[in-house]
Amino acid sequence: MSSRAWIAILGLGIGGLVILGILTKVAVESSPELQALIRVKAALAEELSADGVEEVSLRRSRERRGLALSLVFAREQAGAVPEELDQRLAEQIVKELQEDAGGVLELDYTSASGLGCEGPSPVRKALVPLAPVRVRLADREAHRRLSERFLAGRKVRFASYSRSDRGLEVSLEAPGDPGGDLKELAFELEPELRSAFGSNPYPLLWVRVGTAPAAPPATQAEACEVLFDRFGQELDERGRPTGRRAGRASGAPSAPAAPGREPGQALPR
Secondary structure (H helix, E strand, O other): OOHHHHHHHHHHHHHHHHHHHHHHHHHHHOOHHHHHHHHHHHHHHHHHHHHOEEEEEEEEOOOOOEEEEEEEEOHHHOOOOOOHHHHHHHHHHHHHHHHHHOOEEEEEEEEOOOOOOOOOEEEEEEEEEOHHHHHHHHHHHHHHHHHHHHHHHOOOEEEEEEEEOOEEEEEEEEOOOOOOOHHHHHHHHHHHHHHHHOOOOOOEEEEEEEEOOOOOHHHOOOOEEEEEEOOOEEEOOOOOEEEEEOOOOOOOOOOOOOOOOOOOOOOOO
16 A cells, blocks of 8 residues: 555544544533533542542433442452442532432442453442432531521520431520520521521421530520421420411411321320
């Protein structure tokens, strides 16, 4: 074959690569979703390199409405992959992509092979539902916002919270002399709690208010716990409305005419 033919073939090859590159660039620039996946993939690769991850692959899952994330660990780092990593990755994916992350994250952990042409060896697979991850992240953000606002405005410390199927439990710590009844303080703060945590609705809200342990003994008051439904109505220990309601938060739904449980039905505790 003449040198001219070789030059023509080489030119065609280079031209094809250039055209392919241009088409790829156009496809990426015209797809914000693809740009986001590439950005998140690059961030994960940089962060996980310290954990011995050599390759990262992130794509839309064909089988489920979510994402598939594959990690290839260096051979010496591919021992038992802790389950804590599943949640850490899921949280980062949700933070970066929000609702575009879909409903489930498929994780595929593999180990790089050190022999010839052998592919990665499987280590572990996992499926992480992302709805609970979103709830957990939203609750943390609500905790952070409320802690800052209470500390600055009312000098009430947001001590802790927990969420379960039965509802949301919030513990607050007031100064030794809160300037009023602790139960009244619970009614005063309920609308803010409902507004902050209401993006992930709960059936019941327990608000426990106590005095700070560091308060002088003479000023400490007995802790009180008030139970509210999701509309801000106070409920007694049997789950029946007492007729008293906390102030309604902005955007909160109005209470129904009757509660959604039989009178006298005990609450799940």
